Amino acid sequence: MEQIASKYVSSEILAILERLESNGFSAFIVGGCVRDMLLGIPPKDFDISTDALPSEVVDIFDKAGYKCLEIGKKYGTISVSKTPIKTNDSAKNDSPKTQKSPKNMQSTKKYQKNNESIKATNNEAINDFVEITTFRKDSAYIDGRHPQSVEFGKSIYEDLSRRDFTINALAFAPHTPQKANDKRGKNRGQSQIIDIYGGLEDLKRKSIACVGKPSERFSEDYLRILRALRFSSVLGFDIEPKTKRAIKSQIQKLDSLPKERVNAEFSKLLLGDFACEVLSEYSEVLSVIFGESLGLGVDFDLEGFATFGAFHKLASLKNAPKDLVTRLSVLCYALFAKDFGKDFDLDFDTKSSEAKLALKTALKNLRYSNEIASQVCFLVGxxxxxxxxxxxxxxxxxxxxxxxxxxxxxxxxxxxxxxxxxxxxxxxxxxxxxxxxxxxxxxxxxxxxxxxxxxxxxxHLAIKGDEVKSTLQKIKQKNSLDSLSSRFVGEVLDFLLRAVIEEQIPNTKSALKSASEKYLHDLAQSVSKACKEEKC
Structure with missing residues (x-):
């Protein structure tokens, strides 16, 4: 465990943990970052759980010169800068708890000195923040998303009990916490992993399992269904049978979630190394996300997709680079390709195109940007x-x-x-x-x-629009045809371009001028004849 701490946990994070502990509180690194460290994956960010209340966290770090953001305060979360970014007289003083203990005062001063050194040598980290959240125990969930109320817990064990999967219900202390109710019979200074739900064993087995009853965990927050699929796609882990059955039975509930949340998780799923396998095994998720746009009923299970080889096309995800536009295009091609025939109108702005409308609607519903939607529509179409x-x-x-x-x-x-x-x-x-x-x-x-x-x-044409327009004006005056307007310039240029591409006319000014004159002369005769017929 000491190797994990030295390899992945920065001195800034250690200083934050020590500051909380020196003020008499417990502090642990928790969640996905612990999982990633154990898998040998450098964490993208760190989350810290503590028994300090949000107001106490703000008091401790504000006095020490750290910047505190209280956006998530009502949920127990304070975002604290990784290093002190302000200097004031209060930053030199510790909290009353620390002042009572000379030993703690020395320890805190030591870490203040370290933080000042970090600030001087690591300016790029000044704007980075770490989330510090008070131990929580959630009440009943009311809408498949939010708990009815947030209650603060007293121990790390209560906090871990509310997490989604066993591999995420892990807490890491770079050294044994000083509080008696968190000791595990080890000497202070040793690091430890707190695992009360078998997360370490599930990591070894490469298995995704819920903490407690899967159906209850998913009903608390239906986004956890997509999170399970995302972890399976990214990590290559199997989903254990009970969790799998709960996913299958509750997957339609994804339709009740805000599309922005679905977008974030689904995009990460799509970028995983095992996206093809996950989407093939849990094809129901595609019917929920894309079913309405494809004109499918909510009970559609995508079996019909096999008739036009959608699952075969999904296999292309294995060869696709981890680029969202490319991966999304491969998926949409598998789902929508049958609607884009050889003679499909290439103009995606044509409202009569049902295929274009269905695809754009699907991407819009999932809150993808116009830029991403445009690129995907082009590639698929x-x-x-x-x-x-x-x-x-x-x-x-x-x-x-x-x-x-x-x-x-x-x-x-x-x-x-x-x-x-x-x-x-x-x-x-x-x-x-x-x-x-x-x-x-x-x-x-x-x-x-x-x-x-x-x-x-x-x-690329050797003739320009102004030259064609000049020729048109001459023919217009010669034939006294007011209806021969400049809108025909574009038509002439398009004719010339196609003729050059098909190698019917060489791309020279003289050849193009001659061809444009002939085209406009024939056009003038046609317009003149039509005018005479109208008068008759």
């Missing part, structure tokens, strides 16, 4: 279209390049954005497509397009 073009081109390099340039044209009118989207699309196709050589060939062909600066955007 363009994937089938791109695969169709690649396979239709076959081995013909010319046809493949033309198809890819037309696809790039649809991606964005901006050349740089179109290039970035196409390269991202190839990376995505490489993840979801079984034929890796085919995708590699297509990517190589598009890279040649970029290398040779071949045309696939309006900005």
């Amino acid at each position: 363009f994937a089938n279209r791109a695969l169709a073009k690649i396979y239709e081109a076959g081995q013909c390099q010319k046809s493949l390049k033309i198809a890819l340039k037309l696809l790039a044209k649809e991606c964005s009118p901006n050349a740089l954005i179109a290039e970035q989207k196409m390269l991202a699309l190839f990376e995505f196709l490489d993840i979801i497509c079984a034929s890796k050589p085919k995708i590699a060939q297509a990517k190589s062909s598009f890279c040649q397009v970029l290398c040779h600066k071949e045309c696939f955007c309006l900005s």
Whole structure:
């Protein structure tokens, strides 16, 4: 245990623990950070539990020059800066409890000195905070989220009894606490793990089990269902049978939670190494989260997804990088791909597209940002279209390049954005497509397009909009056609771009000018004929 303390617990955290203890209180590192340290994972943050009341925590650390945030005070939590960040006369004095003990005074002064050293040498930690929470014992839960009231407990054992899973119900003291009711018959100075629910054994077995009865734990806070799945996905742990049955029976309750909370846990689940296995085994979670957007009933168990290979597509998660947009796109492709056929309208702003609406609705409901939703919609929506073009081109390099340039044209009118989207699309196709050589060939062909600066955007054309507009004005005056407005300029440019991409016209100013004049001349004749027919 001493190795854990020296490897993972910083001097700042040790100083905070010592300050609480030197003032006569117990203090423990608790929760997920203890679990991570035991697994050899550096903790992202530390949580401390103590029998000091919130007001006492503020009093102790405020006097010592630490910054205290009282946002969570009503729940017993005070956020304390890891190092002192202010200097005042009171910071030199200790609490009355400490003043009564010369030994404690010496100990506190020692840690004050250490903290001053830390402050001078570790400025980047000044704005970091650690949450210090008073021991709690929760009352009855009223809404599947919050306890009816928060009651402060008297010992670490009461506090651990309210935690979700055994692997999180662990407390770590870098040295044995000085309070009699927390001693375990060890000499002061030794570190210890407090484990009263078998968390250490479950860590060895790689098992996720609830503290107490699983159904009761989940009914207290239904988000714990997603947390269990997230831990299974991230850690690769199995969920023990009783906990698994409780998850299956209560999973529909996730629908009652705020979407922001679901988003946070589900995103972490999706980024786990074992996301594919977890989502395949607990497919019900997908029906709860995406069922409404897919037009599925609440009792739908995703068995129908097997008919179009959704679970096969989910296997692509194993090859996907731990990037939220990519992982989310792989999942959404598995769920929504059947709705995006080869002839799907690529304009995602078209309201008539049911597939686009369903996908955007699902992402919006889960509170994903517009940026993430836009990227996911692009990858999922363009994937089938791109695969169709690649396979239709076959081995013909010319046809493949033309198809890819037309696809790039649809991606964005901006050349740089179109290039970035196409390269991202190839990376995505490489993840979801079984034929890796085919995708590699297509990517190589598009890279040649970029290398040779071949045309696939309006900005690449050798003729500009003003020149086309000038030609249009001349033809308009010559034929006295007021209805031949400048809105036709875009139509002409789009025609020229497609013709250049399909290699029907060379991308030279003279060739494009001649082609635009012919197009506008034919257009003028058509408009003139229509006007005469209306007069008749």
